[in-house]
Every structure is written in C-alpha cells, then in structure tokens.
Amino acid sequence: MTDISVGMLGCGTVGTGVLTLLKRGAKQIAESLNVHFKVKKIAVKHPDKKRDTELTENMQFTGQIENVINDPSIQIIIEVMGTLNEAYDAIYQAISNGKSVITANKELIALKGPQLTRLAHEKHVDLYYEASVGGGIPILRVLSDSLITDQITGLTGIVNGTSNYVLSAMKNDHNSYEESLKQAQELGYAETNPVNDIEGFDAAYKLAILSQLAFGQTINLKQLNRKGIGQITTEDIKGASRLGLTIKPIVIAREKHHELYTLVGPVAVSRQYPLATVNGVENSILVTSTALGTTSYTGPGAGSEPTANSVMSDLLTVTHHLLLDESGTSFNIPVNHIKEHSLLDLPLKYFVAINETTVDKLESFINHSEYIENVVRINHSYFLITSSLVKGKKAELVAFFNKETKGSRFYPLLK
Ligand SMILES: NC(=O)C1=CN([C@@H]2O[C@H](COP(=O)(O)OP(=O)(O)OC[C@H]3O[C@@H](n4cnc5c(N)ncnc54)[C@H](OP(=O)(O)O)[C@@H]3O)[C@@H](O)[C@H]2O)C=CC1
Ligand SMILES: N[C@@H](CC=O)C(=O)O
Numbered sequence: 001m002t003d004i005s006v007g008m009l010g011c012g013t014v015g016t017g018v019l020t021l022l023k024r025g026a027k028q029i030a031e032s033l034n035v036h037f038k039v040k041k042i043a044v045k046h047p048d049k050k051r052d053t054e055l056t057e058n059m060q061f062t063g064q065i066e067n068v069i070n071d072p073s074i075q076i077i078i079e080v081m082g083t084l085n086e087a088y089d090a091i092y093q094a095i096s097n098g099k100s101v102i103t104a105n106k107e108l109i110a111l112k113g114p115q116l117t118r119l120a121h122e123k124h125v126d127l128y129y130e131a132s133v134g135g136g137i138p139i140l141r142v143l144s145d146s147l148i149t150d151q152i153t154g155l156t157g158i159v160n161g162t163s164n165y166v167l168s169a170m171k172n173d174h175n176s177y178e179e180s181l182k183q184a185q186e187l188g189y190a191e192t193n194p195v196n197d198i199e200g201f202d203a204a205y206k207l208a209i210l211s212q213l214a215f216g217q218t219i220n221l222k223q224l225n226r227k228g229i230g231q232i233t234t235e236d237i238k239g240a241s242r243l244g245l246t247i248k249p250i251v252i253a254r255e256k257h258h259e260l261y262t263l264v265g266p267v268a269v270s271r272q273y274p275l276a277t278v279n280g281v282e283n284s285i286l287v288t289s290t291a292l293g294t295t296s297y298t299g300p301g302a303g304s305e306p307t308a309n310s311v312m313s314d315l316l317t318v319t320h321h322l323l324l325d326e327s328g329t330s331f332n333i334p335v336n337h338i339k340e341h342s343l344l345d346l347p348l349k350y351f352v353a354i355n356e357t358t359v360d361k362l363e364s365f366i367n368h369s370e371y372i373e374n375v376v377r378i379n380h381s382y383f384l385i386t387s388s389l390v391k392g393k394k395a396e397l398v399a400f401f402n403k404e405t406k407g408s409r410f411y412p413l414l415k
Helices: 015-026 026-033 064-068 085-096 105-124 137-144 163-174 175-186 201-214 234-242 304-323 360-368 390-402
Strands: 002-009 037-042 060-062 076-079 100-103 150-158 247-255 259-270 282-289 293-300 340-342 349-354 372-378 381-386 406-415
Touching: 002 064, 002 304, 015 037, 015 304, 026 037, 037 064, 037 304, 064 085, 076 085, 076 304, 085 100, 085 105, 100 105, 105 201, 137 201, 137 282, 150 201, 150 372, 163 247, 163 282, 201 247, 201 259, 201 360, 201 372, 234 247, 234 349, 234 360, 234 372, 234 381, 247 406, 304 360, 349 360, 349 390, 360 381, 360 390, 390 406
Parallel strands: 002 037, 002 076, 037 060, 076 100, 259 340, 259 406
Antiparallel strands: 150 247, 150 282, 247 259, 282 293, 349 381, 349 406, 372 381
C-alpha cells in the first residue's frame, strides 16, 4: 500500500465533502489503486472553529497556508478555500515546491489558469480543476478527453446552481427572490459573496473555463456581455410562462466563421428547449460539435458531495500520474486569439416585458408591427415575443418602448 500525503486549503462546504468522500471511499481506493490518502494538514481561516471530529481525526488545522504548502512530506494540495490572490500565491508556491494541485476555484482558473498551467508543466506537476465548472458534472474531462478530436462549435448551458435555484423557486414554488437566495446560501450552493452568483460573475468565469477547453480561447471577461438575474421580476416570470417560456440563467459561446459570440445572462427558453426543465441546483451544458451533433451533460451544479466528487476524480488522476511518474499534465493551455463579439450582435428573437402602461400608441404599435409574433397582456403589463431582430432593429424597438412606456426588459429567446 502506498501512502500519499495530502494538504488541503479550506474545509468548508466542498472541503468537508472531500473528507467525507475520502473516508467513504477509502476501502475502494485501497482495493483498486493500492493507495491510502492521508490528509495531514488543513489551512483554514479560523483554525479554532469546531469541526466534525470523526472526519478530521489526526488532521492538523492551521491558520497559516505556508504550513501546508511548504511541508515537504505533502505531495498533493487540494485548494477549496476560494479567493483570488491568496489562492494564486498559494498554488504558485505549491507548484514551485513540486506539488500537484487540485482546485475548485473558477475565478482563479478563469483569470489565471493558463499561467498556473504553464508553471505546472515546467515543474512537472499536475494541475486539475474539474470541480470549477458544473459542480459534480464531469464536463471538463468530456471536453478535454472524449471530444478531443471533434470540433466544438457551440456551448449553451446553465452553469450557476444558485441563480438556477433562485429562478426555479420563484417560478415553481412562488417563493420570493430574497427567500430563495437565502435557501441557496443555507444549502451551501452560493459563493461567499453571493453577488458573484446573482450578477453572473461566477457563470462568466465558468464560461471562460469552458471556452479555454472547447475553443482554446481565454475569453475577454471585461468585454463579455454579462447580466445577472437581479432585475427579473415575478411578473416577467409569469408573463414568460403565459407565452410558453421559462427564464433561465444561461451562458452561450458560439463559433461562427472563426469568430466567437458569447453571452452570460437571463434568456427566455421555450418549454421544448432542453434547458427548460433543468431546475433547482441542477446544471446542464449542451455541447454542439461536428462529429457528435449536440450532446448534453446534466447533474448537480453545486453542493458539498457533488463538487467533492469532481475533486476526487482529479485526485485519482493526479495519483495515477504520481504513481506512474507521469506528472506534468493538465486539461489544456489555451492558445487561440479569435475575435470575440456579443451574441446580441447576431439576429435573435426576444421576449420583451413591458412595465405597466396605459398608452394607446403601444397597443396600436403591437397590433400593426411585423416584428411582434405573439403578445399577452396581464393587467397593465405587456409581454411580447418578437421575430428575429438584427441589432439595429432591436435598438429601434428598445428606443420606442423606452419612450412610450414606463420601461421594458429584453430577454434573448431560444426555441
Ligand atoms: N459550494 C459549492 O457548491 C462549490 C464551490 N466551489 C468553489 O470551491 C471553493 C470553496 O467553496 P466552499 O467550500 O463553498 O466555501 P466555504 O466558504 O464553505 O469554505 C471556505 C473554506 O476556506 C477557508 N478559508 C477561506 N479563506 C481562507 C484563507 N484566506 N486562508 C485559509 N483558509 C481560508 C474557510 O475557513 P473557515 O472554515 O475557518 O472559515 C473555509 O474552511 C470556492 O472556490 C468555490 O467557488 C466550486 C464548486 C461548487
Ligand atoms: N456558487 C456556485 C457554486 C458552484 O460552482 C453555484 O451556485 O453554481
């Protein structure tokens, strides 16, 4: 039996899940790999906090990250603490010290993954981050292994469990936005700062990682068209429903004529669209590729054990490499620099929610416009489906509604 010493940074929702799965899977790991993982040290923010003693027996808790990453007996570091700069410095140092690293940190990988991957290659250690996208869904391995020879042309997905949980609870259980978000936080789905979930930053990081693997491209997050779910009202959800639509927190990246079109934000999807029935904390990613057509990957997108399961799969990959003396691998290093656009530059249909209005002009416009395919009125609000609009025509409609009504919201529509 080979003993492998592991150090952890963080022991919260995901970290506790990792300890649980390590304990539960110890016999199976010993039988199949002839390996015993020993978690020696765990760095946390509050080393004196009370922890589950059955899970953490013989583990040393410390408030100093250096105690873990500089311990020469530790071979593998699992980073599940979050943060950007602290995590970067810690992982940089750990890799420099010759340790393989597993992380669930999407912000870090989206923003600094390529640098760390290059360093890991140089130092002949592994860097893996399956848990950073889609929680328990093994989507990064699918993109980097199963689809390696296929050409990916599009990704459309729900990749933030918290915002999908909130919107599903608002629609299906008629819960308030605040109540639903509180539940998502209590269930361990939300980020330390839930603004990252609600405003689409977390989804944007995940789209960046998916694009690194699918298109070899690190997308420019500063220019990305990103919106959150905070502006969606219960009226919009009801209006969409009356038109056979559901509002979902979606990420999209599409390659067209060797250019990339991206979007992060709420999208109205028809009831037949595959993502319409992905509810609660579930995530789902639809991948379109030349050989396979469209394939979908669905599962729990956040939470303790699902996310920890992805960490475990990385841990076993890294261990295989260690045992075979083949460390120095990762998912990929993005090398492409293709031009990026907002998906909204392409012709799209829209679901439009128009706030309370009594303006006759609007009614007359709606009845005569060739661009309106369907409309419902609920009290004094109107909800429309437009025909496919080019960017300029959409801008005209936005201007018209903003002038003639008390405000409107345009949601891209996928059928
Ligand atoms: N929750 C989820 O479903 C998912 C989370 N992730 C990612 O996994 C990572 C961890 O998330 P999660 O487990 O939910 O977070 P938690 O907030 O539950 O846990 C964070 C842990 O890190 C420790 N920690 C925080 N800051 C520091 C620091 N500066 N130095 C040392 N330790 C620190 C905390 O210590 P203490 O316990 O003392 O407070 C805690 O143990 C994040 O990157 C997150 O984005 C990825 C996929 C899903
Ligand atoms: N906060 C994230 C956690 C998983 O990545 C989410 O809600 O999806």
